[in-house]
Amino acid sequence: MSHTTATTPTEMAELDRERRMGGQGTETTDREVRRISLADFENRRAEITDQLWSAATDIGFFQVVDHGIDLATVDHAFDMSARFFDLPRAVKEQYPLKKGQNAGWEYMTQVRPSVGTPDQKESYQYTRPRMDALWPSEEELAGFRSTIEDFEHRCWRLAMNLLGCFADRLGLDREFFTRAHDPSSTTYQSTLRLLHYYAFPDELLDDESIWRAGAHTDFDALTLLFQRSGQGGLQVLPGAEAHGQAWTPVEPSDDAITCNIGDMLMRWSDDRLPSNFHRVRAPRRGEYRGPRYTIAYFAQANTDVLIESAGGTYPPITAAAYIAQRIAANFRK
Ligand SMILES: O=C(O)CCC(=O)C(=O)O
Numbered sequence: 001m002s003h004t005t006a007t008t009p010t011e012m013a014e015l016d017r018e019r020r021m022g023g024q025g026t027e028t029t030d031r032e033v034r035r036i037s038l039a040d041f042e043n044r045r046a047e048i049t050d051q052l053w054s055a056a057t058d059i060g061f062f063q064v065v066d067h068g069i070d071l072a073t074v075d076h077a078f079d080m081s082a083r084f085f086d087l088p089r090a091v092k093e094q095y096p097l098k099k100g101q102n103a104g105w106e107y108m109t110q111v112r113p114s115v116g117t118p119d120q121k122e123s124y125q126y127t128r129p130r131m132d133a134l135w136p137s138e139e140e141l142a143g144f145r146s147t148i149e150d151f152e153h154r155c156w157r158l159a160m161n162l163l164g165c166f167a168d169r170l171g172l173d174r175e176f177f178t179r180a181h182d183p184s185s186t187t188y189q190s191t192l193r194l195l196h197y198y199a200f201p202d203e204l205l206d207d208e209s210i211w212r213a214g215a216h217t218d219f220d221a222l223t224l225l226f227q228r229s230g231q232g233g234l235q236v237l238p239g240a241e242a243h244g245q246a247w248t249p250v251e252p253s254d255d256a257i258t259c260n261i262g263d264m265l266m267r268w269s270d271d272r273l274p275s276n277f278h279r280v281r282a283p284r285r286g287e288y289r290g291p292r293y294t295i296a297y298f299a300q301a302n303t304d305v306l307i308e309s310a311g312g313t314y315p316p317i318t319a320a321a322y323i324a325q326r327i328a329a330n331f332r333k
């Protein structure tokens with residue numbers, strides 16, 4: 001069965017939660033977004049697992065440093081991303097987002113239920129088994145494909161290491177999530193997404209309906225987000241404190257990867273690991289208003305994986321049906 005619209009009470013509740021989240025709110029630096037070092041990962045696994053679990057169950061967002069993806073590699077991926085988005089529009093239009101497939105290029109099509117206006121951005125998504133005819137040619141952008149493929153694989157490995165720590169604490173075997181995100185299968189649907197938020201125009205300043213990315217939770221199990229120093233705007237709101245609408249800024253830095261729990265892992269963990277709301281606010285007067293680039297890796301279980309939890313908090317659903325339902329609610333036709 002394929003769900004393209006919300007039908008069950010659980011699905012309706014998830015969408016309602018999202019629709020209530022669109023106001024401005026306030027900003028607070030009272031909460032700490034922890035930086036966790038992954039240095040010497042194999043030997044320090046127990047200690048790292050404690051730190052990850054504590055940060056994840058607290059505000060659901062944390063940053064990892066000493067994560068093993070060196071800065072030159074990250075810089076190179078961002079350089080390729082900027083060069084892709086700099087291509088003429090007619091070139092990018094040859095590689096359009098396949099709706100519902102998380103693959104290809106789109107601009108201004110993502111409308112979050114929380115705000116109802118399109119995110120002020122363009123994006124290019126790489127989902128490995130779905131890339132037929134979606135790569136720019138080597139003449140158009142030499143080295144793009146190999147850079148993105150390599151970067152995605154490094155992200156996958158890191159995400160599986162982190163998910164292995166969560167598996168330990170959830171009483172699952174350590175390879176549980178690695179099997180669920182098997183990149184050698186045609187059912188793999190984890191996605192690397194290059195994001196370009198446009199330089200912010202004068203006429204949109206002070207317009208409270210405009211967001212770089214409206215408030216949302218991520219659909220996936222775990223997100224890795226690469227940000228650039230000086231290109232801020234990401235804010236998080238822990239669900240337990242949602243009523244207060246006081247959002248915490250997540251400071252970007254080139255050496256850190258910001259991680260957050262997605263809805264799939266929240267379901268899988270019977271809500272022990274919360275997926276929290278976040279958004280990218282528009283620049284204000286006096287702030288940097290140039291373009292903002294980020295890269296996100298979304299670890300989403302393979303389409304044929306059944307997401308069911310030990311405690312039965314949520315009805316079982318295949319990862320394919322779950323993602324289809326969330327995409328249908330979040331992109332305009
Ligand atoms: O670009 C960012 O800082 C956040 C992007 C994000 O939350 C998303 O694409 O899900």
Ligand SMILES: [Fe+2]
Nearest residue numbers: 216217218278
């Ligand atoms: Fe997100």
